Amino acid sequence: MIEKYKTEHLAKNFQFVLVDKQGNVVESDNTLFNIDVDSQIQDWHPFFENFSDLLSSFKDKLHIDCVHLDSGNTQYITDIDFEKKPDGVLIKVHNLTSYYDNFQTMAQSRNESAIASELIIIKNKEFEERERFKNQFIQNFSHELRNPMMSMMSITNLLAKTDLTPSQKQLLEYVQEGNEHLKLLLEDILSISMISTGRLKLENKTFNLHKLFDLLRFTYANKAKANGLKFDAKIDARLPETAEGDRLRLYQVLTNLLDNALKYTDAGSITFTATLNQKWGNKMNVRFEISDTGKGISTENQKMIFESFSQLNHTNEKDGVGLGLAIVNGLVKLMGSEIKLTSEIDKGSMFYFDLNLKTPITQIKKAPLQKTIKSFAQKSKAAMEKQKILLVEDDERIQTILLKTLIDSGNYHVDIINDGGKVLEQVLDTDYDLIIMDVHLPNTTGNQLARLIRDFPIKKIKNVPIIGITADAFEDNIKGYLKDGMNTVLSKPFSDSQLTAAINKYIK
Template sequence: MLENYQLPLKETTNQLLLISKDGIILDAKTNMFKNCIGKSIIDLHPFFYSLIDLLTLKENTFNFDCINLEIEGKNYTLDAILHTNIEKEHSIFVFQDLTKQYTLYQKMAQRKNVSEIKKQLLDYNNTILQEKETFKNTFIANFSHEIKMPISTINGFTRLLENTNLEQSQRYNLKVIKNTNDKLNTMISDIIDISKIETNRFSILPIRYNLIEELNTIATIYTAKSKEKGLELHYTLDPNCPKYVVGDKYRLVQILNNLVGNAIKFTQAGTVALKINCVSTNNNTAQIEFSIEDTGIGIEKNQIESIFNGFYQINNNLINNNGAGLGLSITKKLIHQLGGKIQVNSEIDKGSIFKVFLDFEISQNQKEDEEITKIVKATSKNDFKILLAEPLPINQKKLLKIISQIKNCDIVIVDNGDKVIEELYKSNFSLVILNLKLPTMDGLDTARFIRHSDYKEISKTPIIILSEKPSKKEEAYCKERRVNSYIGKPFDKSEIIRKIKYILKKKQAK
C-alpha cells in the first residue's frame, strides 16, 4: 500500500507509517519501529500522543523539524511530515532520519560558538589591555610633565647662576647640578615621546634647515665629550650631502645624540667614529646613511634585538651604564616615525656599528637664509616684552613683521618649548605666543607648564596659541590649559594684532 507514496520521495532515509483515523498503524516501511503494524501510534512514543487529534482533520500537511526521539534505547534526530486524511481514509507519517547530519551540524555549531566565544573573549581582553595601555601612557605623560616642571625650574636657575660671580668650586658644583639635571631632562623627554608615540599623539615637524651645520655642531659637541673621557672622535662628512634639507631637525639631533652618546658611554678606550654618507640622490630626495662606530664593549648577538626594548640594560648594570635604558628604544621608534631604518653589527670586546638610513627632502633653495634677529629692540625701554615661539624661520619672519607693527614692544624669538621655559626664568614677559607644533615640548604642554608654575610671574603670563590645523578638540585643550586666545589658520593679520593689543591693554590696566 505504501509503495505508491514511497517511490516519488526517492530518499533511502525516508521511513513511512500508514495510519488510520483512529491512530492504528496499517502499514510501515521503517527500521525504527519494529513489529508496529496493528499497534496504536501512541504506543510507539509519547511524541505521537499530542498529534492524535490531527488525524481527524481534513486533508492537510504538517511539518516537524529536528524531532529528538529515543526508540528502543537509540536516539534519533528526525524531520517529519504528516499528510492527514488522504482520500478521506488515512494519514501518512514520513520520517527522514537526519541523525548524522544534525549531529554534525550541532558539532559545527558548537565549534562555531566556542570559536565565537573565544573571539569575543580575545576582543574583550584586547580592549582591557588597550584601556590599560592608554591609562598607563596617559598617566606616564601626565606624571612626566609634573616631573619636567621642577627640572625646567632647576635648569632656569642654574643658567641664571652661571652668569653670576662664582668661585671655582661653586662653578664645579653648578656644572654637576646642570649635567645631572640635563640627563634627567633627557630621560623624562624620552618617556614623554614614547607615551606620545604609543597613544598616537606624536607628530613630525618638517622644517627647512642647514643639515651640514647641525651635523658639524653635533661633531663639535661630542669631540669635546670624547676628549673628556680620553677618547678620539673621528668625523667624516660626504661632500655630496645636500646643505639645506626639509625634515624634522630636532628628531635627527635626538637620534644622533642618543647613538653617539651611547657609543662614548660604552667605550672605555680607543675611538668613536661618526660617518655621514650620501647613499643616493635625485631631484627631490637624498638618502643619507649615518654610521656610528665604536671600539667599546660590544653586544652579544642574542642581545641585539633586546637592546631596543624599553628599560633594557646591557649586562643589566644600571649603575655602571648611567641610564634607564630608554635611549635605544626611543631611537628606534623615532627612526620608524621618520620612515627610516636602523642596522646593528657588534662583536664582544671589539665594538659596535650602528647604521641609520633616512630620506630627506632636498630644499629647492640651497642659499643661506637671512639670519633672523632672535631679540628685537632688546636694549630699548619699551613697555611690553613678547616671547614668540615658532620653529619655522619663514613663519618667524611673517609673525615678526606683524608683531613689530605694535608700538612699545620688545620681541624675543625662540624655536622650541624648552627655550620658552628658559626665557621665562630669565625675565618677565607681557605675553607668550606659542605655535601649537613646537619641538621638544609642544604648545599645549608648554602652556600647561606655564600655568602650573610655582612662580606667579610665570603662571600668570598671558598665552596665545597659533594652530596650523585648528579644530574644536584643540580649542577645548586650550581652554583646559587656560590659554587666553586660540588663533587658527589662515592667520588674519588684523586678528593677531587686535588680540595682542587687547591682552597688552588688559595687562597694562592691572
Template sequence: MDMNNEITSDELQESQAGEIKRLTLELKKTKRKLLSLEETLARNKDTFSARQTLLKAAEGEKQRLESAMRSILTNCPDIILIFDKSGLMAFCTDTFVNVCGISASGLIRKTPYNELLTGRVSGEITDVLYQIFSGTSTLKQTVEYNEKVDFSGFTPRSYSIQITPLFDSNNKPDGAMMFFYDSTDLNNAKQTAERANESKSSFLATVSHEIRTPMNAVIGQLAILRATGLDDNQMKLVKGIEKSSNNLLSLINDILDFSKIDAGKLDIVNDWFDLRQTVEQLRSMLTPMFTEKGLEFDIVLPEVFPPCISGDEKRLSQILTNILSNALKYTEKGRVVFEITESSRNGDCIEYEFKITDSGIGIKESDLPRLFMSFEQLDLVKNKKVTGTGLGLVITKNLCKLMGGDIAVESVYGEGSVFTISLPFKAGTIENIGTETEKAPAFKAPDAVCLIVDDISVNLEIAEFMIGSTFDIKCDTASGGHKALDMAELKKYDIIFMDHMMPEIDGIETVRKLRKGNSVNKNTPVVALTANAISGVKEMFYENGFNGFLSKPMEISKLAKVILALLPKEKILQ
C-alpha cells in the same frame, strides 16, 4: 551434376567448402559482435558503478551540508535571515525567532521581507532590499549598516547589519542574506576604552607638565645661581646638581616618551632645520665627553648638504644622542665614528644613513633580539657600571619608525658595534629656512620693556633672569592672564612672553582678549611659551594671535632670535 542430374562429389565438396567459409565468416562476425556487446556491457556496468559512487558521494555531501546548515540555524548566536529571490523568508536562525518572541520559525516562513523588517530597520535598508528583489540592484558585494534595532519591542540594541546579495551557479540573482551582529556590548566596551584612553592622555599631559615644570625650575634656578659669583667648591656642587638634574630630566623624559609611544600619542613635529648645524651641536656637546674618557670621536659628513631638510630635529637629536651616548658608555678604549651618508635621493625626497661605529664591548649574537626591548639591559655583569633605564633603544627604534625609517645593528662581541639609522627627509631651499639657521648676533636692548606672564613664580624668576641678564631688557611679570590684561591696559610693552597653560584663563584666551580689546598693547608682539611641543601647536598659537613660539625650557639662542625678530629695530643695540 552428372548425367543423371545427381550432384557430383566435387560439386558437393565445393558447396560444402563454400558453406563452411560462409559459416566461418558468420561465426567470425558473430564473435566480433559478441565481443563488442561484452565490452559495451562491461563498460556500462563500470559506468553505472562509478555513477552510483558519485551519486552516493553527492548525496552524502548534500546531507553533510544540510546537517551543517541545520546546526548553524539552531546554534548561531547572531541573527541571520535568508530570503529567496522573491524576497520571501526562506531560512532564519533560531536567535531571530527568540529575539522577536515568535513561537516557531514556521510561522514566518515565506513572509515577505518588508513585513518582517519595515519599522524595525531604516528605510535605507529596506530600499536596498527592494532593489535586490525587484531585480534593479547592481549590488554584487556585501553592504554594511550600523543601526539600533528593536526586535523585541522593549529594548533597542545596536547592530552591525550586513546585506549580501546571493547568486546561483549561473550568476543569476538568487535572493539575499542579512546578518545582524549585536554590537551593543562591543560599542560599550569601545566607549569605555576610549574614555580610558582619554584619561591616559590627559594623565600623560598633566604628569608631563607637573613633573617637567619643577625640574625646569630647578635647572633654571641653577643657571641663575651660577651667575651669582660662586667659589670653586660651590661651582663644583652646582655642576654636580646640574648634572643630576639633567639626568633626572632625561630619565623622566624617557619614561614619558615611552608612555606616549605606548599610548600611540607621541607626535613627530616636522619643521625645516639645518642638519649640519644639528650635527655641530652634537659635536660640541659630545666631543668633551669622549675626550674626557680618552676616546677618539670622528664625524664624517657628506660633501654636500641641502640648505635645510624637513623633519623633527628634536627627535633626530634625541636618536643620535642616545646612540652616541651608548657608544660612549660602552666603549672603554679606541674610537667612535659617526658617519652620515646620503643613501638615496628621489626628487626632493632624501634618505640619510647615520652610522655609528664603536670599538666597544659589542653585543652577543644571542642578545641582539632583546636589544630593542623595553627595560632590557644586556650583559648586566659586565655592564654593572653602566646606568640607564633600558628604555633608550626602544624609544630610539620607535622614533625611527614613527619618522618613517628604521635602525639596524651589527655587532661582534668584544670588538664593537655598528648602529645604522636610516631616515627619510624632504630637502628644502634657502627660502624654507630663511635666516633662522643663522646664529643671532649678540645684542642688548636696555630701552625695551617686556611683560612675562606665567602662573608659576619660579618660571617667572627664571625667565626674568634670562631675559634681563642676557639682553638687559626690563621685565615686568604677571602671575596670570587677568593680571596681564590689567597691566597691559596701563603700560606699553615692546614684547610680551605668555605662558600657555594657566589656571582661570589660559594664554590663548588672554591673547584673544588682548587683541580684541583697545589697550595700548592691542598689537604688541606676543611670544607663546609652552612646556609641551606637540604637532600642530605652533600653528595653533599663530592662528590665535601670537607672533612667536618658544618651548620650555627656553634656549638663549632661540630666545635671542625671537626677540630680534619682534622687538622694534630702534631698541636693539648690537
C-alpha cells in the same frame, strides 16, 4: 541509473509507517527503526504518546522539525510528516542527523567567532583605555614636574653666577648635571608617549646638513675624549650643504645612538658615518651609521633593546631607563625608514638606517654683510633703551626667577601680574614692547588672552609680541597656542639663553 541512486538514498534516510486512527501499526518498512506490526505507536517512543491529540490537531497534513529519536544506542535527528489517508495515517520519518549536526557545528562556530570578535573588541577597548590613561598620566606628570624643574634649573644657574668656593662649585655642578639628566629623561618619556599615540608630527624644513655634522663632531669628540675614547666622523663629500627634512628629529635619533654608543663602550672608538647612497632629481637617500667597539649585543636580544624601558642584564650598572633606542626606533619609522643592527659580543655594534631627504632647489642664502652690520647697529641701539615687558605668571617661584633674569640683564623694565583677569586692563593702561605669559593662569588662560589681544582694534596692542611659557610640551598643544596668537612658545624648563634669544627676536 539515477532511479537506482535515488532509491538507495531514500532507503537509507526514510522510513514509512502506516497506522490506523487508534495508533495500531498496520505496516512499517523498518528502514531506520524496528517497529512491530500490531503494536501501538504510542508505546514505541515517548514522542508518540499523545498520538490521539496530535491527530486531532490537523486536517490533512502536519510537519514537525528536529525530532530526536533513538534506536538502541543510535541517536537520530529527524523531520516527521503526518498525512491522513483513507486507510489510516501515514507517518514519514526523514533522517536528517548529518544536516542538523552540520548546522549545529556551523552555528556553534559562528557563535564562537562572534564571541571571539566581541572579546577582541573588549580587549581593544581595554587596551585603548589603558593607553589613554597612561598618556593622560604622562601628560599630567610632565606638566606638574616642569614648574619645579624650571625653578631648580634656574636657581642653580643663578647660583653659578655668584661667588662660590671650589667645593660649592663642584657640588653645584653635580646638581646641574642631575637637573639636565632629569630634563632629558622627561623629554624622552614625552617623546615615547607622543610616538605611541601618533601625536608626533614631522616638521620638514630646509636646514644646513653640514652644520649638523659639525655640531655632532664637536660635541661627541669632546665627550669621547672625556671617556678615554676616540671619535671619528666620516662624511661623504658628495653630500650637499643643505637638505630638507626634520632636522630636530634626525638630530634626536643620531644623538640617542651616539649617547648609547658612549654609554656601552669602555675602550676603543666610536665612528659616525654619513654616506650618499643615491640621488635623483631633488631627492637623495643617505645612510647614517654609528659603530662602536663596545660590549656587543647577542642575536636573541637585538629586537628587545628597541622596546621601551628595556635594558640588557649586563648593562644594569649603567644609568638610564631604556628609552633611547625605543625613541630611535619610533622616530626612524615615522621618517619612513627602519633602524638596523649588526653586532658581535665583545667586539662592538653598528646601528644604521637609510633616510630619504630632499635637496632644496634654492640654497640657504647668506645675508649681505652691509645688511648684517645695519641690523647689528639697530639692535645695539635698541639695547641701550630699556624695553617694557609684562610678565604674566602665577607661580611665585617662576616669577622671582624670571624677574631676576630680566632685571639683571639691565635692558628691561618689568611689570608682573599673577591674575589672568587683570591682563587686558594692564595692557590698555601701559604700552608694552613684549608680553611673557604663562598658558595656565587663574581665571583664564594665556592662549585665550592672546586671542583677545590679537582681536583688539588698537594696532599697538594688537601687534605686541607674546612669548608663551608652558609646562604643556605636547606639539599639538603648542601649535594650538601659536594659532591662538602667541608668537613663540617656550616649554618649561627653559634656559636663560633660550628666553634671551626669544626676546631678542621680537624686541628690536
